Amino acid sequence: MSRPETTPDPIRKETLGLLARAPSGRLAQLLPELPEHDLLRAPEIGTVMVRGRAGGTGAPFNLGEKTVTRASVRLPSGMVGHGYVQGRDKGHALRAALIDAMAQQDAEGVEERILAPLRDEEVARRKAIATQAAATRVEFFTLVRGEDE
Amino acid sequence: MYVAVKGGERAIDAAHAWLDRSRRGPVDQPVLDTAQIRDQMGLAVTRVMAEGSLYDPDLAALAIKQACGDLIEAIFLIRAYRTTLPRFGASIPIDTAAMRVKRRVSATFKDAPGGQILGPTFDYTHRLLDFRLMADGELPTEPLAEGDETEPAATPHVLSFLNRDGLIEDAAPDETPPADLTREPMELPADRALRLQALARGDEGFLLGLAYSTQRGYARNHAFVGELRIGMVAVEMDIPELGFAIEIGEIEVTECETVNQFKGSRSEPAQFTRGYGLTFGQTERKALAMALVDRALRWEELGEEDQGAPAQDQEFVLSHCDNIQATGFLEHIKLPHYVDFQAELELVRRLRAGLSDHEEDAA
Known part of the structure; x- marks a missing residue:
């Protein structure tokens, strides 16, 4: 498995992140029928140790684990896809791996059918929270006391 | 036995x-x-x-x-x-400066760049029971106010501004791989990375009590909340089969940075020091307590005096902050101990018998 570090493919990196964060139910709606594939790695549930940094920027430390599910597939075309997604939904990891493989042979179709809606929905979810947060933005004033004159 | x-x-x-x-x-x-x-x-x-x-x-x-x-x-x-799950690896350390914050307050700077955002907080509530929740639990009728945020703005860490002027100790980047107490038994003295791991999973009540003890004078270090923020951060990991890192999800975390009493000497100018708390989810009491206890445990590296306070004693804090270890040992004593107790009972009877023989002799 170990290969020299390759330059990240920014589009594939963004796609895999989007798929990892997507609600698994939504992914199942967008890809209801699984295309024909071979399993290179059957969906597997595990954890990843999440690290933080002391003081936010200093030495790393182990904060705690999170659940992650992964899968790898090969399409009949030979295209290989990998999925690493949050949570414990095996269907989510499998679909992420399939979409990763499909996106490498039909980038435009996958973008239009699956990735664009996921991205738009995520932007909308984030914006809704940011808007709520902005409504609680506060200005504090310190008062000058009379005896300070 | x-x-x-x-x-x-x-x-x-x-x-x-x-x-x-x-x-x-x-x-x-x-x-x-x-x-x-x-x-x-x-x-x-x-x-x-x-x-x-x-x-x-x-x-x-x-x-x-x-x-x-x-x-x-x-x-x-x-x-x-x-413990039943395989571990795929460790993440790249999360970048809390890039957090999408839903709450972010500073008790030290009212005009912190990026602003103060209260978020969904219990602060400033009157702590009166709300009987409407018992009646029907429906949402309040008044609509939520909406801010005019179009693009979520980046919110830099408040302490980075102090750091720029050298007024606070630096948290300099360091890539030492951290020890993991879930893999190897914790050895004391523990470095700060290991202490932070233990505190992050430690019992909120225990850490709250210890943090409070520092405020009351047991190793007082006079903490200000430089910044408290809650929000979502991306979790990235290197994927060997891809050869690069991807986001494998996002999590909510609470981060607390305290600004504490200074250190300094004749040769070094005075500088504020730091305590750090980071926890999963919206857990601000815990993150705040963690930051105060982290700071108290740093007494030695900051050249402070050992005041013999519980919060300074890492053997005491780290060995007792885990509520699962604690409850396991505490609660096991209610399970059958009949044979142990029988032995004690015999011993007490023998001691009493010996004592009464002795009394008879003296009489």
Whole structure:
């Protein structure tokens, strides 16, 4: 498995992140029928140790684990896809791996059918929270006391 | 000495069956499902994730349901489940400066760049019971106010401004791989990375009490909350089969940075020092307590005096902050100890018999 570090493919990196964060139910709606594939790695549930940094920027430390599910597939075309997604939904990891493989042979179709809606929905979810947060933005004033004159 | 007992299977089965029924409650009430716990008891869920040391809201909700709301029991269930899962690796350290914040306050700078955002907080509530929640639990009728945020703005760390002027000690980048107390037994003295791991999964109540003790004067270090922020951060990991890092999800965390009393000497100019708290979910009391205890434990590296305070004693703090270790040892004493006790009883009888012989001799 170990290969020299390759330059990240920014589009594939963004796609895999989007798929990892997507609600698994939504992914199942967008890809209801699984295309024909071979399993290179059957969906597997595990954890990843999440690290933080002391003081936010200093030495790393182990904060705690999170659940992650992964899968790898090969399409009949030979295209290989990998999925690493949050949570414990095996269907989510499998679909992420399939979409990763499909996106490498039909980038435009996958973008239009699956990735664009996921991205738009995520932007909308984030914006809704940011808007709520902005409504609680506060200005504090310190008062000058009379005896300070 | 441990001696096995046997028997009692039928009674144990009956006890567990009763527990299952009492968990369900009266059958004319709707059953509580785990999605409701996850979404409507969110702060209980985040506490279980933080101290269970496993971020998975669905599992935490299930554990709370199974434990009938006993959060330490729920944390125990999560810790036990975690050990059954393979670990794929460790993440790249999360970048909390890039957090999408829903709450961010500073008690030290009222005009912190990026602004102060209260978020969904209990602060400034009057702590009066709201009987409307008992009546119907419906949403309030007035619509939520909306801010005019179009693009979520970046919110730099407040302490980075102090740091720029050299007024606070630096948290300089360092890539030392951290020790992991879930893999190797913790050895004392523990470095700061190991201490932070232990505190992050430590019991909120225990850390709250210790943090409070520092405020009351047991190793006082006069903490200000430089910044407290809650929000979502991306979790990235290097994927060997890809050869690069991808986001494998996003998590909610609470981060607290304290600004503490200064250090300095004739040769070094005075500088504020730091304490740090980072926890899963919306867990600000815990993050704040963690930061105060982290700071107290740093006395030696900051050249402070050992005041003999509990919060300064890492052997004391780190060996007792884990509520699963603590409850395991505490609660085991209610299980059968008949043979141990028999031995003690014999000993007391012998001592008493010896004493009465002695008294007779003296008479």
